[in-house]
Amino acid sequence: MKPNCLRTVFLILLASVSAFAEAGEPATSDVVIYGATPAGIAAALTAAGGECSVLLIEPTARIGGMTTHGLSHSDFHSFESLHGPFLKFSQRVLKHYETTYGKDSEQVRDCWRGTHGEPSVNLLIFQQMLAEKPSIRILTEHRLTRVTVEDHLITTLTFSLPNGGSVAITPRIVIDASYEGDLLAAAGVPYGVGREARSEYGESLAPEKFDTQLQGYNFRLCMTQEPKNRVPVPVPKNYDRDDYATLVPLVREGKFRSAFGYPGSPFVLKAHLPALPNDKRDINDVSKGLVRLSLPGHNLKYPDGDLATRRRIEQEHLDWQLGLIHFVQTDPALPEEFRKEAATWGLCGDEFTETDHIPPQIYVREARRMVGLRVYTEADTEYAPNDARSRLHPDSIAVGEYSHNCHGTDHEGPMIGGRHTGEFYKGVAPYQIPYGVMVPKKMRNLLVPTACSASHVGFCAIRLEPIWMSLGGAAGHAAHMTLEANIPVQQVDIEALQKRIWSYGGATIHVSDVPPGHPDFAAVQWWAGLGGLHGLEPAPAKPGTRGQHIVSQYFEAFPGHAAKLDQPLDDALTKRWTALVRELNLPVPVDPTTRGDWIREVFATTRLAVEATDSKQGKRTRTSHPAGEEKLALQLLGVSDEQVERFDAARKAGLLEWAPVHLPTHPPGDCNHYGWPVATMSGDTIVVMHRRIPGHRAKGAGKPHPKMSYGVVLRSDDSGKSWSEPYDLRDCMKPEDRDRGGIVPLSHRAKFDKGNQSPLGYKVHLHAIGTARDGAVIA
Structure with a gap:
């Protein structure tokens, strides 16, 4: 894009919304966030930390993204890894259940420390958190139609109204938190869709050649076996039993013992464990299963499609899922006991009451991916040499600890009995995510925490809601800083941004035994971010080794990631840490006896004013001495x-x-x-x-x-x-x-x-x- 030229880029999406102002002079806001996903909400909450005015704009009628649309089985592995916006959110969910049902209630137990909230409860908590920030204004049912760009600066955003009109908004900073990357595309920011060739980034999980395949989507239905809250699953208008008939011989051969279940017994539909409060379950796609809810290959036109195209794809996926459930519950060719068990399940009568108990949002696991300052790849999650920790990123602003997780990008063989291809699940150690993945190369006032800059393989390690919330929170902090200093997003001081993230309880590197709220949290984050905690433990014999298994996908803390602040310093570590502080031109501590003493003393000569959020008590505690x-x-x-x-x-x-x-x-x-x-x-x-x-x-x-x-x-x-x-x-x-x-x-x-x-x-x-x-x- 040439400097000083005015460019207006149109995004072809149909209108479906209400607005707060009609044509005329554009409304203004310091920060405009498009997409009230969990990342968008996190960005709004952190951007509103000062006096910034924030507009959080959602194209649909319901905020919260997948966290309020059925994805209640949160994707993380260890509680020790939780921090920042997602930790604050889950703590609020826990408090809700404690207040509503009592601390010793089944609901408190089943909410899994607040990480497994019912969709309606998750929605309520997001609404409450946003309402506590008077500088945030929420606009639902506002769909982006046009972005005006001048000299690499977004100057105007235009949104459609349900009556056929439009509204224009003038932002200072823009955050695209949509799953699809609609705003970045409309602004002309470069992006990619598909899978890069293995040779492009040297990724072992990438295909031999580039292709346009896309990870499969599905709906996350919320279902129950509780008769008082159970609603029958509707039958799709185009239902055809022949689409599902090949399931019958598989059931009779013993490939499936039940319609609903969880790994450990053969089943057709995954009913996630642990169960949600009030006897609800999150229903999901079965990884590497013979029957799948996701339909890779059927969603290729979704990322760049107009609203009508997207609605058609969503309906196709929903019809497939509802038809499958109807088949396992009613088809006479299936064994009677199999059908009876399946018929005990129904939609939750108290969830999604505005949309016939079906979540309106499809699970967009992957769509557009920005090509930004930094492209995140498989190499970014690899182990550091001979180390239990992953590669060090000094410019990290978020942490992930899930895995490279892809539910498949294509399908071969029959729909039932065939298999997805392009599917992978690679375990890794907790990994850092650098600031540059959110930053366009040229656009000066745009940040992108969700459709961020990554290869297909790299994106599959980022695309989880707790991680997206961390990136969204960091984007909100960065937006606040750019406004305060009047600088482009490319010039944000990373050290100052990290310091701000720590003060709000966010982590930039994983340290399992020093959580947010710990008196030494900021000091340890700083020291670990410099490489101080690398090299303490050797790499595990099996890559991706986690702690002791608890249940489902949840484990005790990752081994080799503790600071062990009370452990005495040995000569070898003292020598290595001395070399590090001298390299940093910092004073060498005098006679420290433990690791914690060393870190505190060195940190005291640098950032004494960092505050960390005491999430448990809702207070701020100084890390100074x-x-x-x-x-x-x-x-x-x-x-x-x-x-x-x-x-x-x-x-x-x-x-x-x-x-x-x-x-x-x-x-x-x-x-x-x-x-x-x-x-x-x-x-x-x-x-x-x-x-x-x-x-x-x-x-x-x-x-x-x-x-x-x-x-x-x-x-x-x-x-x-x-x-x-x-x-x-x-x-x-x-x-x-x-x-x-x-x-x-x-x-x-x-x-x-x-x-x-x-x-x-x-x-x-x-x-x-x-x-x-x-x-x-x-x-």
Whole structure:
């Protein structure tokens, strides 16, 4: 796309919705999210963390994506891996069941720590979480029809209305959280559909040659055997028993003992275990089965299809599933006992009441995949050499721990009795996902957490809702940061983004024994992300080895992924960690005795202000340590022990809050700041000013002048948890004062706001002290 040219791209989708405003001047919003999938909801919740206005737009009538459309059997393997948005959501689901039925109830037991909510409960929790954020506005039944792009910037989004009209919205940042990648395609962002050739990325699971095959779809019906809540399964209008007749000899040969079941006994339809609360089950496709719900090959026109094409494909899949259930329940050629057992199952009468108890959303496992800054492939999940951990990604913003999981991309032989091809299930260790998979190469204000940048094989390790929620949450954080700093999405400071993710309880690397809410969570995430926890355990004899099996797809913690903070340091590890901190130009800890002591001491010299969310109690807990421990910082500041005691007494009385500050080293700040204590009123904004000297790199705000030093200011609205990009104070000086050098006098400082136009002054809470990269102390 050429610069400075206006391009409008049309997406051919029919209208089906209501709107909040008709034609005229476009509505505006800081962040516009298309697709109220779990990823979209997570993005909205994190983007709304500040004062950003957020529009969450859903093309259908029901928010929540597959999590509210029947996929209640959440795809993860160990509870120790849960973090961030999905963990917060599941904790809210658990609390709902505890409040409604009692902590010792069967419903609490069956919700599986909140990860197995009924579709209606999942919907309720999402609605409640969004309602708690007044800056979020939700628009359902708004279908995208047009995207206007100018100079690699999305300037206008247009949505169809049910009355034939349209509404236009002007966004600052856009997040495409749709399963299909409709917005990115309409914006002209490059994408792919199909399977790459094995030679393109060297993937063992890829086909020999490129093809257009696509992973199969199916509906996730919610069914029950509870007579009081059981509704008969409707018979499709085009039902033909001949479509299913080849099942009869397979049943009589003993290939199937029941219509519904779970691996361990032969069955036709998978009724997931554990069961959901209130005697409900999530019905799914049977991997490598002789009878399948998914229909690969029948969905090839879905990703780029218009609404009519998609509806036709969805109806074909639904008719196949409902027809199969009707056949196993009623066909006289089947054994009577087989039919009787099948007839004990029905749709849930209290679910999907608006759509005849059938979820309206089909399970789109894979559609378009953006071609972005970073293409995620099979290699990204491979084990690091001789290591229990997977390959290290320092730019990680999310964690996955499922597997490369593909339900098949084609079918050979009869529909019943044949087999899917292109199917694979490859176990791997927990893996990191880098920021670049969400970022287009050129579009400056778009992030894509769901239809993200990955090969077919790589995407099959990402496409699970807990992982998508982590990516969505990271996208919301990144959107907030781009607005705050007024930068394109490609220039987001990854270290600052990671810090923000940790402060909200999100993980960027898997550490099984240091969960969100742990006092050392942020410190361990930081150290592990640098490679500090790699090399502690050898690779398992069998790739993909998990912990002890619990039930179904759930296991105890992955072996080899614990930090073991209380374990004494040995000489070999001390030597390796010493080399790492020296490489990072950090001070070597003095006589630490345990792994935890080492990590805490090193971390204390860097990011002392990171906060982690205590998910269990709903509180924020600081990962910092008493200011008296920060000896170098106190020496530089000249703070006496008596002063520290006075500050600490005020803190204990609730009058002040310690806000140990560390400015990021790249790109803001451009110097390695030591931590120092700042006493502020709890929750205060902290404005930090420091001096740049000749030779500082030109990143951040403004460019350094070769013959002068100058002042920059940074702002934190969360008591030092996160920081803005640096602002060059020369930009708000009078012309005659601009090049005078040194720290800008207070009389020439402008109010620190996004416009930087106000003549009013502001209070500088602290004058920063640290060391420049050339080793000089600056004041």
